[in-house]
Amino acid sequence: MGSGMARNLLHAGHELAVFNRSREKSQVFEAEGARVARSLADACNGAEAAVTMLSDDRAVEEVAFGEGGLASALESGATHISGSTISTALVRRLASEHAARGQGFLSAPVFGRPDAAAQGKLLVVAAGAPELVERYRPVFDAIGRQTFVAGLEPWQANALKLCGNFMIASMLEAFGEGYATLRKAGVDVQVFLDAMNALFASPVYANYGRLIAEDRFEPAGFALALGQKDMRLLLETAQECVSPMPLASLLRDHMLEGLAQGQAHMDWSSVACVAARGAGL
């Protein structure tokens, strides 16, 4: 994800320093005009904003609060823009810790897979102080095709993002259960998928419906382990909001069953295997 975003920021004319633990990953950007930073602190040196895109709470905590992390390295008045899909609790902590240091903070998770990131076609969900959102809109415009402002509190962007992943996961489960029953009914699931494509006319249904119909779960576009994590994060947010989400619980449990069956590295659409196994397929 980060590569595509970095390239689009460069193409949009932004001055960019890149940092990655494995220096080789950063190196390729040198030729494209980026400065390769030697450390997080070096990357933050003189920066107006630091954009992070990491896989989970632990990684973000380390980058933000670890030794030499953003909280200490970012200059006062500079802003941390967090693109990671992480817990709303951590986002609240990021907001308050950065504020305590005179730093700005925006949360801006995105919808879209690596290929969308490469084409600058991500959907950006931003939240935070309106003046910050406006100031960094050129960043969002560079990496995405549309930006949605979720609210004044950074964590609201993550609540929205997690609910979006929940909408997709609901569709995956529905395909899984529908296909399982139709297979046992002797109906060709391809005919069902054709009908669903005519009905929903959505590329998301077309893509995932095909992956599941063809049992094509590797390589993963988005790993089941990450999808399961997102359903857990959503349920934590729902708990904070005192809002029961029984369908999200079902998805979390089925994805956990997938992990117990060794599917952690497969695409999250492989949650459909759980319904298939349940039906004895």
Added chain:
Amino acid sequence: MGSGMARNLLHAGHELAVFNRSREKSQVFEAEGARVARSLADACNGAEAAVTMLSDDRAVEEVAFGEGGLASALESGATHISGSTISTALVRRLASEHAARGQGFLSAPVFGRPDAAAQGKLLVVAAGAPELVERYRPVFDAIGRQTFVAGLEPWQANALKLCGNFMIASMLEAFGEGYATLRKAGVDVQVFLDAMNALFASPVYANYGRLIAEDRFEPAGFALALGQKDMRLLLETAQECVSPMPLASLLRDHMLEGLAQGQAHMDWSSVACVAARGAGL
């Protein structure tokens, strides 16, 4: 539904006799070239095929097996085309009873609301003996924009249709739970809907997402009582196939809760109210 279908059959040049319990409903078709039948038997007189479109198993049983019903009135060699979304068990009974009388039988339930029927834009899901499906394809072409052949057994069309309604109902539930949590999180659900429209790019999401965001459940396009019935029928089919569908169970239960709260006549998208109430909204 029936009116739109009848009109499109007339426009396509088919010779048509119409019958409805309330004679006035039939009368309007006289001016458009249809013959108004005095009874089911009269409607079947000389007919090559009889198309039925009724609301539930009970209505179909009466029309097919009641006194003067299709089973006795249809001529040998003529075909009953059932467009109703009914149980797979009843479809199997219809198939065998008609066969025993030398009559043909096709099941051809449709996706689409009355306005789609009026415009001939239904999606038709047909199943039965291939030669019958081919013989009556002009009928399907007249009423729908696309026809999907689900299998050799008429009940397979109903299995597919019920799974399609299940896909839509899953989306309704997901919107309901997502909106409930986002409302409690202080996020504007319209922003969420905009993001989902950008993500899924599906008119089905756009329409239902808007109805639920605006709490516009009346008049019903498809009543909750009928949606609940379909989830029950699907679970009966899944039982026959020995295929567990926990998400369908959740939908059936939430819709039943809606009925217990007096929402039977509201649109089935009002299943979203159950999640909202659960969150104390």
Added chain:
Amino acid sequence: MGSGMARNLLHAGHELAVFNRSREKSQVFEAEGARVARSLADACNGAEAAVTMLSDDRAVEEVAFGEGGLASALESGATHISGSTISTALVRRLASEHAARGQGFLSAPVFGRPDAAAQGKLLVVAAGAPELVERYRPVFDAIGRQTFVAGLEPWQANALKLCGNFMIASMLEAFGEGYATLRKAGVDVQVFLDAMNALFASPVYANYGRLIAEDRFEPAGFALALGQKDMRLLLETAQECVSPMPLASLLRDHMLEGLAQGQAHMDWSSVACVAARGAGL
């Protein structure tokens, strides 16, 4: 079940005619003082009451409404006492059809396995017209250790019975999920069972908890196929009552998954295998 009940009726001094499709099964009762009937009609001849104990709706329908069945064979004024755990819908039909013929009808399903039946220790749940319940109380006293009167409508006894089986099934599922997690946590489930026995002090927990801890699902005391049927019947009754039962839905689905995995003939406590498999055990 029937053998134990028959013997206890004889021991209590009732005059008894027995009928079973396989004559040998009846023969053994001759030595104990029963009359062996040649047919259902013969069994009903001169009888004050006919007690049936059958496995499902289909069997009861045949015995009651089939050729030479109870509806035609029972004398006016005599009573059909149905001990079967069947659908509330069928019980209502039995009540009305017998009433139309001037025959009485009581529903009296029982809790208890064959050994409890042999010892006259069943729990009887009776419902119907109070004067009939009182008239046949000696029958209930002969077969059971306690009689509970569920209401004026015979089907209410079945509603209560199904809810009782639901209470047991809930415990089975809870043991299944608890054991699965504890096994993966490296905790000896026997220690957990000891603690639950100290906590609940219930022989039902002790017995089923041990069966599940030891994976002893054969021979079945009560087959999973029958348990699954009861959860289905309960959900049908709940649907009639417009009362959602999400836990009953979960049980029905898990038991269905057990059937899909070939456990139909195992004890219904083998529903615990579903949770174990889900955890990768």
Added chain:
Amino acid sequence: MGSGMARNLLHAGHELAVFNRSREKSQVFEAEGARVARSLADACNGAEAAVTMLSDDRAVEEVAFGEGGLASALESGATHISGSTISTALVRRLASEHAARGQGFLSAPVFGRPDAAAQGKLLVVAAGAPELVERYRPVFDAIGRQTFVAGLEPWQANALKLCGNFMIASMLEAFGEGYATLRKAGVDVQVFLDAMNALFASPVYANYGRLIAEDRFEPAGFALALGQKDMRLLLETAQECVSPMPLASLLRDHMLEGLAQGQAHMDWSSVACVAARGAGL
């Protein structure tokens, strides 16, 4: 809980120092022979073991790791015995932090309400190094009627305890759904409860079944907010063990719905209200 345990430790002849934030609560024990400590540090002074019984993770974290907490105040070689029902993650942290300071650690959560604590009739679930479990067995014997050893790892005691609460909660939900359906069926739930008492013969069923039948949810013996917390903790443990528990998810969600409806302070048996409301009662 703490009062009863303290008194039973005194009666068993143990030397006891008590500490409570509100000094008056401690004072009453002075007359019974306890020393009233001025601080946690003072309570730990010279102590062989420190027993804590607190309501949640936060309280335990503060007492263990806060300024002047057990981790710093306990002497090397002394043991922290944690009786609280807390997360397995926190128990693991307690074990490792105490070990790093040369202190012992045992987890020993208990089953039983305050009246059982007063009578020394708790069920104690202990886990940790066998030599420590044996050394402190007199403590467990003083406060409980039976001790169960869950394993070598302290957190295993909490896993077992959480599963025990899950067994009770499953019963509460089953009563809730059963009563709701039976009420709508016009069946007297007291008759159902009588039958369940005859069937299960368990005081736990008798007590909770009566509370729910009579809608007597205040004062709470164990608050719904705490019950909901335990279901969450259990699901966290199940996640660590990669073991899906759909019934626990259902319980967590229903209890959360109870919280959203303002039942946080009511007894956890009030989860039954959720099923009742769902049925329109």
